[in-house]
Amino acid sequence: MNLIDTLKEARKNKWSLGQFNFSTADQLQGIAMAAKEMNTPVICGTSEGESSFFGIEEAVAMVRAIEKKEKTKLFLNFYHGKDVNILKKAVDSGYDMVHFDGSGLPIDENIELTKEVVFYARRKNVLVEGELGQILGSSAMHLKGPKQSTLTSIEKVVKFVEQTGVDGVALDVGNVHGIYEEMPSLRLDRVSELLSFVECFVALHGGSGVSREDIKNAILKGVVKININTELRCAWRKSLEQALEKEGEVAPYKILFPAKEAVKEKVKEKINIFKSCPK
Ligand SMILES: [Zn+2]
Numbered sequence: 001m002n003l004i005d006t007l008k009e010a011r012k013n014k015w016s017l018g019q020f021n022f023s024t025a026d027q028l029q030g031i032a033m034a035a036k037e038m039n040t041p042v043i044c045g046t047s048e049g050e051s052s053f054f055g056i057e058e059a060v061a062m063v064r065a066i067e068k069k070e071k072t073k074l075f076l077n078f079y080h081g082k083d084v085n086i087l088k089k090a091v092d093s094g095y096d097m098v099h100f101d102g103s104g105l106p107i108d109e110n111i112e113l114t115k116e117v118v119f120y121a122r123r124k125n126v127l128v129e130g131e132l133g134q135i136l137g138s139s140a141m142h143l144k145g146p147k148q149s150t151l152t153s154i155e156k157v158v159k160f161v162e163q164t165g166v167d168g169v170a171l172d173v174g175n176v177h178g179i180y181e182e183m184p185s186l187r188l189d190r191v192s193e194l195l196s197f198v199e200c201f202v203a204l205h206g207g208s209g210v211s212r213e214d215i216k217n218a219i220l221k222g223v224v225k226i227n228i229n230t231e232l233r234c235a236w237r238k239s240l241e242q243a244l245e246k247e248g249e250v251a252p253y254k255i256l257f258p259a260k261e262a263v264k265e266k267v268k269e270k271i272n273i274f275k276s277c278p279k
Contacts, residue, residue: 003075003096003127004167006041007201010224016215016274019043019077019203020267021139021229023050025062026256027236030263032066032074037264038271041073043097045227047080047139051090060094077129079227087117091126099129099170099203107132107156114164122165129225130166132157135205137177139229154190158197168201168225169194173218179209179230186214191221201225208232212273219277228270235262 001009010017020042022028028044035042046059060076067074077097078090087098100117102110114130121128133152151172161169171194173187191202204223207215208230215226239262243255 021045026260034267036072097127133172
């Protein structure tokens with residue numbers, strides 16, 4: 001199944017695809033192993049920073065190589081792209097989806113640029129996720145906060161979806177990127193409200209640190225894509241720190257093996273939650 005059909009099937013059967021970000025090969029291998037063991041497709045994601053580190057063509061090549069070898073479906077999304085030209089490159093290189101983040105722009109400019117990305121991506125059957133209303137924070141551990149955005153009116157989001165023709169939207173429901181001492185309460189009623197006006201997929205950003213209950217509620221309201229990054233980064237780092245404590249070990253494959261396993265376990269834990277809603 002292609003990505004749009006998979007997202008539609010998820011909506012119908014009340015589960016959510018996970019988007020798991022990576023910037024190193026061992027992280028990507030961990031994500032793929034989890035997808036294989038859980039027998040489910042996943043979306044692998046790279047942000048601007050992650051793809052400039054890993055390489056756009058390299059990300060596509062490695063995702064396709066692992067997918068073929070492991071016989072498991074891996075989709076690839078360019079996450080929070082703010083540069084239209086980089087997104088066009090991702091489309092040409094073989095990404096399955098690109099997320100244009102024009103949320104920091106005036107709405108008219110955001111609509112114009114999103115339309116340009118949609119027009120370009122359509123020709124290659126690449127999906128586009130748009131964003132209106134900024135989702136604040138960054139994929140890291142934070143102690144204080146969160147800074148919540150003022151929620152964009154659903155009317156504006158409907159207009160944005162209709163005028164741009166995006167396949168999906170990163171809806172702000174009071175969510176933030178990263179993990180905070182106190183996680184914000186989510187306005188998940190906004191998801192069903194939006195879906196009562198337009199047909200599109202709804203993505204939940206900043207899924208790290210969100211409670212199991214909120215995740216399930218989000219899925220029941222119609223969310224079909226949940227992004228996880230910070231929790232994977234934390235699991236990766238913790239395990240790497242432990243491995244580096246072993247004095248004298250210099251073989252990268254020995255040092256990184258536990259980190260790969262840690263990412264795999266974290267992804268499996270998330271997939272379990274994303275697929276556990278009552279049908
Ligand atoms: Zn995001």
